[in-house]
Amino acid sequence: MANNITPEEIIKKGKLVFSKTALMTDKVLSYCPGCGHGVVHRLTMEVIEEMGIQDKTIGVAPVGCSVLAYEFMNIDMQQAPHGRAPAVATGIKRAFPDKFVFTYQGDGDLAAIGTSETIHACNRAENIVIIFVNNGIYGMTGGQMAPTTLEGMKSSTSPYGRDIEMMGHPIKITEMVAGLPGVCFATRQAVHKPGLVRKTKKAIRKAFENQRDKKGTSIVEVVSNCNSGWKMTPVKSNEWLEENMLSFFPLGDIK
Amino acid sequence: MNEVKLMKGNEAIAEAAIRAGVDVYFGYPITPQSEIIEHLMLEKPHERTGMVVLQAESEIAAINMVYGAAACGKMAMTSSSSPGISLKMEGISYIAASELPCLIVNVVRGGPGLGTIQPSQSDYFQAVKGGGHGDYRLIVLAPSTVQEMADFVELSFELAFKYRNPVMILSDGIIGQMMEKVVLPPQRQRLSDEEVERRYKSWATTGKTADRERNIITSLELKPERQEQHNINLQDKYKKISENEIRYEEFNCEDADYIFVAFGSSARICQKAILIGKEEGYNLGLLRPISLWPFPSNIINEIADRVGGMLVVEMNAGQMVEDVLLAVNGKVKVKHFGRFGGMIPSPREVFIAIKQKIIGGKNGK
Known part of the structure; x- marks a missing residue:
């Protein structure tokens, strides 16, 4: 029987090239297979583990697909009302300036209902890290149009495609906040290819180092797929991301 | 000093x-x-x-x-x-x-x-x-x-x-x-x-240390059985608060023939109205809830046994009066007098209101 084989039997010790960070719990991820969230979770936890700051890090989960992030991240966490994570993080950081504080938010949370909190936390140069997963859709509620939904992109509330005249433009909020003096680091990354995963981890590491060095707000946007919301296979969604999302949301450091 | x-x-x-x-x-x-x-x-x-x-x-x-x-x-x-x-x-x-x-x-x-x-x-x-x-x-x-x-x-x-x-x-x-x-x-x-970390280590998010499990602050529970249990726990806590944390102040409630029930500024106005009443031969009292929740229902119910009626004075259209009515449970007459929209009642206005709405009769007795 296959399930009688232990991981130790499959993986001989000398051949082990990768292991899960101790900062991810054993809880099975609630994300759809193929979604980028799991990778971004892992990278964030790896950075915290490698920096040795688990005992002074407090994370803030949003409302959205990653509302249950605290189930998977083995650190102290708070779950914020929809869009309010940067304000909650402000409260934590002001109360405990020597702790490491980060928010983990999606595009609906950060760029629609929480726009005000995002902009003002950045403008106050709150010494926090904002990890922003942008998949251009409301995943958790079933694929509705997001502030970042591309022109012509179909969603359950733009079933004929996003009509700019009627529904407005997709928003590039990372570019917007990069213009604020309080932001020390604004970057856009992706995790659908191994090389990009490594770059994203470097960006997250830099963001936490900025916080350690008290430089101000760092925002790391990760353009991700949503194969369920986009109604595509995981492979197809990654191709679509590459062909469509990245031309509107180009990768690289913005500030 | x-x-x-x-x-x-x-x-x-x-x-x-x-x-x-x-x-x-x-x-x-x-x-x-x-x-x-x-x-x-x-x-x-x-x-x-x-x-x-x-x-x-x-x-x-x-x-x-x-x-x-x-x-x-x-x-x-x-x-x-x-x-x-x-x-x-x-x-x-x-x-x-x-x-x-x-x-x-x-x-x-x-x-x-x-x-x-x-x-x-x-x-x-x-x-x-x-x-x-x-x-x-x-x-x-x-x-x-x-x-x-x-x-x-x-x-x-x-x-x-x-x-x-x-x-x-x-x-x-x-x-x-x-x-x-x-x-x-x-x-x-x-x-x-x-000290904060030590005192509240059982629940506060201050960074997970090796000696404890991680602390999570959330209001989300998707399983209805567990959400119901969370609600039951909250209600148990509220019951305990209701039993232990009721606060109120009485003015002349022992002897009064009629009382005002009022909180905050309205209670100050009623205190003055009691003095006006005294000058005119009326024996009035005041029950001032200090904790509005938990509400001092029991004492209001007790006082209802010995007074002829209660006037609830509020700067609103009638809100706390509902809790007073529940507390009194029909034992005596309870009426509301309110000014609102930023208007403040005068003590005399309040005194006239208790005469008209509660005391009644020619001389109010």
Whole structure:
């Protein structure tokens, strides 16, 4: 029987090239297979583990697909009302300036209902890290149009495609906040290819180092797929991301 | 040695907050309570005690900053007035659900909507019946003097941490703006970060150390069985608060033929109306609920056995009167008298109201 084989039997010790960070719990991820969230979770936890700051890090989960992030991240966490994570993080950081504080938010949370909190936390140069997963859709509620939904992109509330005249433009909020003096680091990354995963981890590491060095707000946007919301296979969604999302949301450091 | 000062109610709250050792205050300006944040900024509490004061971009942000700090075990507070409190309601519901200790001050102005900047008591329902979504309760304290504005700050935090529950001071524009003599409380030292971490390590998010499981502050529970259990636990806690934390003040309730029931500023007006009544040969009393939730129902029910009727005086269209009616349960006549929209009743108006609505008859007997 296959399930009688232990991981130790499959993986001989000398051949082990990768292991899960101790900062991810054993809880099975609630994300759809193929979604980028799991990778971004892992990278964030790896950075915290490698920096040795688990005992002074407090994370803030949003409302959205990653509302249950605290189930998977083995650190102290708070779950914020929809869009309010940067304000909650402000409260934590002001109360405990020597702790490491980060928010983990999606595009609906950060760029629609929480726009005000995002902009003002950045403008106050709150010494926090904002990890922003942008998949251009409301995943958790079933694929509705997001502030970042591309022109012509179909969603359950733009079933004929996003009509700019009627529904407005997709928003590039990372570019917007990069213009604020309080932001020390604004970057856009992706995790659908191994090389990009490594770059994203470097960006997250830099963001936490900025916080350690008290430089101000760092925002790391990760353009991700949503194969369920986009109604595509995981492979197809990654191709679509590459062909469509990245031309509107180009990768690289913005500030 | 007591330190006595002449202060506005709003200033007294701010000064008492510094002296109570509050760690963080987050707020947004709104009349008639802006003196709270103004006094805090002027007093440089960061130098005096290390207290952080931050003007947020909105009332919504302010209450969520309170959420973040309170979830770390810090003494966190915010203040606002009616329209601003409405904005905070989402956050207050989350704070109650997550069982976080904090203080919210509402210096009430007339509504609904933008209403008026003049005083009112029309947020009684919002404060004691919920306001935000879901089955939750705030502990609600109603000061009627500037002294109580100061005294209730420390009391609020004592109760908030005792029960891990948000506390609201429900004041109004009269008490917030008027000046009275106040005996200031002594300066307490803020807890050190290490002390906060040690004291609240069973729940506060201060960073997961090797010696404990991670702490999570959330109000989300998708499994209905567990969400129901969470609600049952909350209700058990509220029951305990109802049994232990009822506060009220009686004036002449032992002998009175008729009584007023009033809180906050209205109670002050009723006290004066009692004196007018005495001059005219009437024996009147006053029951002043101090904790609006939990509500002093039992004492009101007891008093109903020995008085001829009760007039509930409020600066609203009739809110606390519903709780008085429930408490009295039909034993005696209960009527409401209110002025609202920023209007303040005069003591004589109130005296005439109790004669007409409760005492009745030619000479009122």
